[in-house]
Structures are given as structure tokens and as C-alpha cells.
Amino acid sequence: xxxxxxxxxxxxxxxxxxxxxxxxxxxxxxxxxxxxxxxxxxxxxxxxxxxxxxxxxxxxxxxxxxxxxxxxxxxxxxxxxxxxxxxxxxxxxxxxxxxxxxxxxxxxxxxxxxxxxxxxxxxxxxxxxxxxxxxxxxxxxxxxxxxxxxxxxxxxxxxxxxxxxxxxxxxxxxxxxxxxxxxxxxxxxxxxxxxxxxxxxxxx
Numbered sequence: 001x002x003x004x005x006x007x008x009x010x011x012x013x014x015x016x017x018x019x020x021x022x023x024x025x026x027x028x029x030x031x032x033x034x035x036x037x038x039x040x041x042x043x044x045x046x047x048x049x050x051x052x053x054x055x056x057x058x059x060x061x062x063x064x065x066x067x068x069x070x071x072x073x074x075x076x077x078x079x080x081x082x083x084x085x086x087x088x089x090x091x092x093x094x095x096x097x098x099x100x101x102x103x104x105x106x107x108x109x110x111x112x113x114x115x116x117x118x119x120x121x122x123x124x125x126x127x128x129x130x131x132x133x134x135x136x137x138x139x140x141x142x143x144x145x146x147x148x149x150x151x152x153x154x155x156x157x158x159x160x161x162x163x164x165x166x167x168x169x170x171x172x173x174x175x176x177x178x179x180x181x182x183x184x185x186x187x188x189x190x191x192x193x194x195x196x197x198x199x200x201x202x203x204x
Contacts, residue, residue: 009200016193074098118143142170 015033022030061068077094080087118139148160149167156164 013197013200016197020190020193142167146170 015036018029018033019037021027057068057072061072074094074097077090078098080091080094083091145163145167147167148163149171151160151164154160
């Protein structure tokens, strides 16, 4: 085994072990690994951003798609927040362009991909089978009660209060499931790294 192969195995192993040591204490070794990760991630992000700009903007503009030029202009305006105060206000146009366009894309995507299909499925009662009907009915109840929890123009009393309270429980269940799924994902990554270390050491 060559020196390069040994380094390609032991450097990641040592880095992972030092990274896991943060669970016990914050020490200079962990700070070094943290700096390497942040620096490497930032460098990778910069390189990928430049490649994306070249592929999505520079190359198309050089081929005559001049309609993309305002994208560069408004993107550059965002950096005017570091400019002198007399022209710093121009940054708002860049943020307005990004936020407005982003909201338009996100809202349209959510409506078409999540909200409208959920409503369509909720109102399809009865369904093909009794189990599908029960699932759709439960989904419709969760949908209505959760929405009622976010009604702030009327005090939560009576039927609205009961519906909002039930919707809050459904929200808590959803947040709990999401948090547990996130933890399982992290544990899966941790176990995969431990198994990778043991495999490279010849233990597993």
C-alpha cells in the first residue's frame, strides 16, 4: 500500500474521530477540523457557483440570450450593501428581485405539488376502497383542523376552539415525527461513518 493510499484512509479516519470528540469537549483539534470543513465547504460552494454562473448566464449571454442580463445586474445590486451609504439603498432592488421571484416560484410549486393535490385527495370521499375512504377522511379532518388553528381573526372558542386545539395536536405530532426522522437520519450517518472506520481498520 502506497503512502498516498495510507493518507487517503487515515486522514479521514482521524478527522471523523476528532469531529466526534466534540461530544465530550471543545478543544483545538475540533476547532481545526471545523475550520477545515467550513473552509473546504466554502471553497466548493464558490467553485460550484462560478460554474453555475458560467453555464446558466455567461455562456447563454455570449450566444445571444441577452434577456438574462438583468439577472446579473440585480444580483450585483445585492452587493451594494457594502457600498457607501449614498448608494446603499440600491441593494433593495436586488433583494426585491430575488425575494419576489423566489416567492413566485415557491408558491406556485407548493400549490401545484402539495396544497392542491392534498385538497383533491381530501375531498375524494368516498374512495375506491373502504381503507382509502378512511384515510381520506382522516386526512380531511387533519387538514381542516390544522387550518383552523391558524385563524387569528376570531377567538378560539366553541367549535372553532375545539377544532384549533385538535389541529394543534396534529401539528405537534407532525413536528415530533419530523424531528424523530431527522434524528434517525443523523444516527444513520453516524453509524455509517463508524462502520466505514471499522471497515478501513479491518475490524468489520
